[in-house]
Structures are given as structure tokens and as C-alpha cells.
Ligand code: GDP
């Protein structure tokens with residue numbers, strides 16, 4: 001679960017990471033009230049969970065009430081790369097001598113934590129990562145041993161931060177690592193971490209992504225759930241208890257079991273298609289869960305064809321086929337469906353589907369055949385689909 005900047009800063013503050021004083025505002029008047037409380041000059045910051053707010057005009061300096069009013073008016077309701085601004089964070093403006101970058105994340109491949117620090121922080125960090133990766137110092141950390149002060153100092157030295165910033169940065173890195181581990185985050189990122197002209201180091205932005213698996217030991221995360229940004233498809237899926245993740249492609253995916261669902265995404269990609277979602281309907285595949293799954297996929301305007309990929313285990317093929325047929329009687333589907341059933345009693349299942357076969361309901365014997373068919377129906381127009 002991703003946090004908004006203001007929530008991330010509150011999270012940071014719990015671990016003693018210095019942030020600027022500020023407050024949230026949902027209206028222009030609240031923005032002015034917060035600015036008066038915080039003291040001028042202030043920065044008016046759009047709260048959306050997408051990077052590049054500064055470049056998009058969502059971060060503005062204000063020296064007076066008139067300026068706060070004007071910027072708040074412009075930024076509230078602004079669309080930043082598909083995210084509409086409903087909330088602002090008003091904070092005391094900082095003077096900046098240098099902008100750095102610092103983060104901790106999980107390196108799944110290495111099975112270690114990864115710390116990154118750069119002296120080239122700020123709004124161009126993606127470009128730095130692409131064009132000058134050497135400017136980002138990296139350190140793998142054994143999660144059992146944790147981050148020592150020596151490690152943190154090494155990272156800061158490797159990154160060539162200005163001398164004046166080094167001890168402050170080391171202190172922040174140690175706190176940021178504690179925030180990452182004890183705070184159960186997948187990612188904690190400060191960009192920019194700034195050095196002020198009077199020699200203080202603090203966090204000017206906050207990106208925190210919490211590990212959903214740790215939610216059981218964080219009752220206080222309920223307040224973040226309450227403001228979580230879900231798209232309409234994800235909201236509906238959650239209300240129906242489905243394991244669904246929205247993606248941006250045109251092939252709707254329904255599979256039973258997370259592993260099979262992921263393999264289905266892979267095979268669709270492999271034949272040149274693009275999945276519209278991940279959806280795991282779990283072990284069984286009865287009519288009601290299938291109907292719920294189809295309903296969620298139906299709300300996705302990008303979907304042009306649907307791939308139902310079921311492996312019968314305890315649930316037998318004919319039960320799965322009957323479930324699909326019944327679900328189709330309940331839900332009117334906008335896109336054609338390609339079904340692959342395998343596993344226990346697959347033949348019986350396919351025989352049932354055969355009776356209902358049409359150009360809207362197509363059964364295929366293998367996962368690859370089904371993937372080719374569904375991608376062709378989506379009209380992906382790729383080499384593989386044209387074959
Ligand atoms: P992002 O564009 O979404 O990453 O938003 P940030 O919060 O990182 O702000 C973008 C940029 O705005 C920063 O890199 C700074 O250059 C600038 N900025 C943000 N806050 C302040 C501030 O308090 N004072 C000054 N002078 N610049 C700021």
C-alpha cells in the first residue's frame with residue numbers, strides 16, 4: 001500500500017527523521033489557514049500518488065496569503081498524469097543548498113535489502129539512474145545483520161555527499177533503515193533529501209510503500225486504508241473478495257491459483273498480447289465466483305477479449321464448465337471469451353463447453369493455443385497475433 005507524501009512524512013517523523021512542519025488542506029481556505037499556522041514562506045504541494053508533481057506544476061512556493069490562495073486554487077482539481085488532486089500539503093518552505101537522494105528497498109533477486117544514495121537527487125533522478133548510474137551509490141544489506149553506522153557512512157562517502165551534509169545524512173539513513181524494517185515497508189525513499197545553507201539535512205519529500213502482509217501487526221494502518229487510492233475495478237473486486245490487480249492491457253485474465261494466473265499473464269505477453277489484469281479466483285471455480293470475476297472484468301473499458309484459464313484439481317472439469325456456463329447466463333459479457341480447461345475431467349468439461357460454443361465462447365485445448373486465440377481476438381496487431 002502506497003502512502004501519500006504527507007502520510008509518509010508523518011511515518012518518517014515517528015522514527016525521528018526530520019521533516020518540515022506542515023498540514024493538510026482540502027480547500028483553498030484550509031490551505032490559507034495552514035499557511036498562516038505554519039508561517040510564510042510555504043510550499044503548496046499536490047497530494048497524489050505519482051511522481052513528477054513538481055514538473056507538472058503541482059508544487060509551488062508561496063510568500064503571501066494571496067499566493068497561497070492562487071496556487072491552492074490552481075492545484076486543487078488539477079490532473080497529474082491521471083491522478084486528480086483532492087488534497088494539499090502546505091509546509092514551511094526550505095532553503096536548499098543541495099538536493100540528494102536516499103532510499104531503502106527490497107532486492108528480491110539478491111534476497112537482501114538495498115540502500116541507495118546519490119548526490120544527484122531531485123526531479124531528474126530517473127535520468128541520473130538511466131544515464132549516469134555510477135552517480136548512485138548502492139549497498140546490499142543483510143537483513144539479519146541490519147545497517148551499521150559504518151555501513152551508512154560508507155554509503156554516504158561513496159555517494160560523495162557534501163562534507164557538511166555527511167553526518168546528518170548518516171543519522172537520517174540509520175533512522176530511515178529503522179523506518180523501513182520496523183515500519184514494515186517495501187520501499188522508503190527521500191527525494192530530495194536536502195542540505196540547507198545553514199547546514200541542516202532533512203527530508204523534503206517522502207515515498208513510503210507499506211508491506212500489506214504486515215498489516216496484521218499495524219492496526220494504525222487503518223487510517224491509510226481509508227484514503228487508499230483504488231481504481232473502480234479494484235474497488236469492485238475487493239468488495240467481491242477477489243484477488244485482483246488492474247493492469248493496462250486489453251486481454252482480461254481469469255485463472256484459478258496465483259501461479260497459474262501469473263503464468264497466464266506471461267503466456268499472453270509471450271504471444272504479443274497485453275493483460276488487462278491479474279485475477280486469481282482461487283481453488284474452486286463455481287458459478288458465483290466466476291460470475292463475480294466476469295463482472296469485474298466487464299467494468300474494464302480496455303478489455304477486448306477474455307482468457308479463462310482453469311486447471312481442475314479437486315474441482316472437476318465438468319463442474320468448472322457448468323460454472324462458466326451458468327455465470328454467462330447471469331452476466332452479459334461485452335468481450336469474447338476463450339477458455340482452456342485442463343486437469344481432472346478436462347474432457348468432460350470441454351464436452352460441456354462444446355455445446356455452448358459460439359464466436360463469443362471459444363474453447364481451446366492448450367494454454368498456448370488459447371493465448372494465441374485470445375490475443376488475436378483482442379486485435380493486438382503484433383507479429384505473433386498475425387501469424
Ligand atoms: P516531486 O516532483 O513529486 O518529486 O515533488 P518534490 O516534493 O520532490 O518536489 C519537487 C521539487 O520541488 C524538489 O526537488 C525541490 O527542488 C522543489 N521543492 C520542494 N519543496 C521545496 C522547498 O521547501 N523549498 C524549495 N526551495 N524548493 C522546494
Ligand code: MN
Nearest residue numbers: 122191192205
Ligand atoms: Mn520528489
